[in-house]
């Protein structure tokens with residue numbers, strides 16, 4: 001029998017870990033457990049399906065044969081309820097016990113519900129799974145009025161679905177701008193205008209006080225904290241994630257207050273032989289030299305791969321350990337212009353920004369004189385150079401205005417620090 005690697009979660013983090021483990025250790029026993037009913041699919045694309053712009057076929061990434069061909073034991077519809085790190089075993093809702101030599105927690109998150117009256121009414125959608133996308137699509141196709149809550153990257157997907165499905169919607173935001181932690185009002189203004197062009201009306205200084213619900217339990221409207229009422233037979237809520245880590249209670253694995261799993265830059269938790277990867281990690285980011293969290297596909301994939309490599313490495317005790325060193329990015333393709341955020345655009349002690357045209361804008365976030373993230377609207381060409389400056393931890397304290405040149409010239413920046 002080979003080493004037993006058990007992976008909880010078949011999202012991109014779990015799945016890429018399985019792939020890496022198999023490549024590194026042809027003899028290993030690999031088990032992947034997911035409570036979803038289908039193997040890995042492209043979560044990024046389910047919004048295009050819900051918009052009615054893409055058939056379901058291409059959204060699937062792996063079919064069950066992919067696991068069989070790699071001799072990976074895939075257990076669908078299986079919820080892990082508890083783990084015992086002393087005994088090195090996990091327990092499932094079916095009453096099964098599975099032993100592991102190494103264990104990966106890659107269970108991601110579940111959308112948070114609004115804690116207001118009526119929030120469990122029918123017609124109020126949260127968006128995470130393909131199942132959710134099917135329900136959203138089916139409902140949006142026949143809905144006439146909508147409301148979207150959550151002024152972030154997932155909220156805007158729901159707003160774009162309303163736009164694409166001809167649902168006349170209000171986008172209720174608490175602050176004065178969409179994603180106000182990463183964009184200034186000027187940058188967000190470009191997004192607001194694009195939303196209006198899609199028949200989605202941004203409403204600022206708003207939010208939800210309560211949902212109105214009819215006798216059949218269906219949502220009919222939203223009342224905001226100012227007492228204003230908006231008709232809505234379709235509602236989309238995207239106010240954040242609850243990390244799926246309740247089953248770790250009592251395991252000794254360190255979690256933060258919001259339930260994220262704490263890891264180092266090698267995706268190891270504080271408990272021997274247990275690793276974590278993907279959205280749920282609160283990891284040490286070697287590039288910004290502090291603990292951080294990502295919520296992006298590419299980052300989850302890379303973390304899964306790093307975890308998988310170290311699960312094999314640590315068992316064998318040879319070779320070099322793998323380190324997560326990554327500038328993540330997240331793009332949006334809902335409008336006539338492209339949009340991309342990279343790194344950690346919401347942190348930093350300084351920033352520079354410029355508007356180039358009605359649909360072109362750039363903001364670069366800086367911390368301790370180094371690029372840590374940013375947002376590009378309209379022209380994404382500078383992304384690779386900006387990410388390179390972030391990755392190489394180049395000091396831009398005296399050259400920060402040059403980050404806004406239409407074409408960035410890397411020659412203008414100091415040579416990178418010797419890599420850490």
Ligand SMILES: Cc1cc2nc3c(=O)[nH]c(=O)nc-3n(C[C@H](O)[C@H](O)[C@H](O)COP(=O)(O)OP(=O)(O)OC[C@H]3O[C@@H](n4cnc5c(N)ncnc54)[C@H](O)[C@@H]3O)c2cc1C
Pocket residue numbers: 008009010011012013014033034035036043044045046047078079080081106107108109127128129154157244247277278279280295296297298300329330331332
């Ligand atoms: C609609 C939508 C659009 C997005 N668009 C983008 C985008 O454009 N760009 C981008 O970079 N990112 C995007 N993301 C974010 C990206 O999809 C996530 O960052 C990524 O999927 C996280 O992967 P993960 O493997 O960490 O977690 P997940 O994909 O959440 O996978 C975790 C899996 O674990 C399962 N699970 C949970 N608990 C248990 C348990 N106890 N037992 C068994 N299984 C369990 C879950 O059901 C799930 O299948 C989007 C997300 C959504 C929902």
